[in-house]
Amino acid sequence: MPSNPLNLIKKPKGGTLFLLFTAMGLVLVLFITITLLDMFYRQTEDLPALFSAARDPVVLTAIGVSIAATTCSTLIAFTFGVPLAYLLARRNFPGKSLVEGIIDIPMMIPHVVAGIALYGVLMRSGVIGAPFDMLGVTLVDAFSGIVLAMLFMSLPYLVDTAREGFRSVDERLENVSRSLGASPWQTFRRVSFPLAFSSIYNGCILAWARGISEFSAVLIVAYFPRSAPILIYERFTSYGLSSSRPIAILFVVICLVLFTLLRLPEWRRKR
């Protein structure tokens, strides 16, 4: 049997430092895994409820709404966020720190507060809601409202990650590209974007994950159509844990599968 069957890279011993850090890190890892595993374990006592939830059209629709809305919000965040991230990475301008601060605000304020603020601008008489209402589009208690609430909460994750990705691209590569005849657009498309793509993609995954898990802001802006977290909350408050847990488990499993699928290209690239 080979002495290093897993082909692990051998590193010099770090003594007690790495031992201590491993133990401390394990506390966090265990905290997450124990919480989730406990939920799964308790559900094994009532598996028929889980299968029933998996066949329930209301549950499947709610999960579908969540996935569709977070996908839409991530696409919007990508479309508008990547140019902003590039601008923030490459240019200095008056008020740049202010812009960066504004982008990060959704990460810092309580989600329920964000929901109340969003409700104010998206309602029929709101700054954004009113012009849409004139076009016959309602944003509150509508799919578009869920998308906008998710967008508000997830945008910083994409912009910040993409900005750091662009910053990590050596500016001299862009200089060389220009000296080889490429316009700024061609340089962005052929050099900056491909080299920052890994970070941008990670930002998209973070934004997608943040969107699908959003509850408070969505609860206030768009209770209907019910997204998965709203349905779980509704079942919990109306019927208790035994009714909400099967939906929660189903939702977590689907999210984990999708998350893994989205991460696959990145893992493959690193290998």
Next chain:
Amino acid sequence: MIRIRDLERSWREFRIEDVNLAIDRGEYFVILGPTGSGKTLLLELIAGFYLPDGGKIWIDGVNVTDLAPEERGVGFVYQDYALFPHLTVRENIEFGQRVKKLPEEEIERSALEMMELLGIEDLKDRYPDTLSGGERQKTAIARALILKPDLLLMDEPFSALDLRTKQRMQDELKKIHRESGVTMVHVTHDQTEAMVMADRIGVMMEGRIVQVGGVREVFNKPLNEKIAEFLGVENILEGIISEVDDGLSIIDIGGIEISALTDLEVGSRVNAFLRPEEITISKVSQKTSARNNIEAKIEKIMNLGAVVRIELDSGLVALTSRRSAEELGLDRGAEVYASFKATAVHVLEK
């Protein structure tokens, strides 16, 4: 080919200013200066990566001062070559032609020709992070030359190479220069590299071009003490001209008299510059009328590999080959003669 007038640009605490330069077509011009003297920034201003705060740049008679880099037709090779890491060698080389949307057939043909010229055709499918320093440099040069630029700018192109590869690449680059006829501007802090590569040298210090001239002129006749010091003229001797006889002047340097060629009058206070490699160390006197011959004792001897650095009690520093030092049995405390031609001494009035 390139004309630069009164160029200036600030960069954080640093500033380049009053840069005036003329480089001829087909010339191999080296900008030589210590680290932090503004050489790279000057090169980037010529390439158009930054716009100057003042002054003008002409390339082939066209004022390019405000033109974008892609409109200047200038190739650029960075110190670490800045190859696109997500593209193979071949894709790197083809990059410029693809953005110009040339026909596929032409792109493939000229990329192959260029790779053959530089001997890197076997590397075409490799990514930059798998290449050696020399291979990266060839790829970067091929990527720039394939567009047939009028001007190729190179920022410390040999600094990332080991000594043997560096010497081989220097020969190759000279060959490429001869064959392509492209005007090359090369930035370095390495005096030997400048000597080997340059047709002409521009010395840059503290953000200014302080001397321009042929290789011999710059190294043998530095315009001032600072330039001399930077260029490795280790013997900077202060003295007074005590006698002038038939064009040959005698300079009194703290009691030691040396002969030099100068037009200055008796009584002039001067600095005499003498390169250490111009001094011959011997055990017997080699006195002639046009040759200085100073008796001295070795104070310090330092082995620098193939050469030996000798410090004498007279204040002179000499360089000699290790072999001849061994043959002469040179050691600390040995009595020797330091001789050098009068023409090797460059004299400037203080």
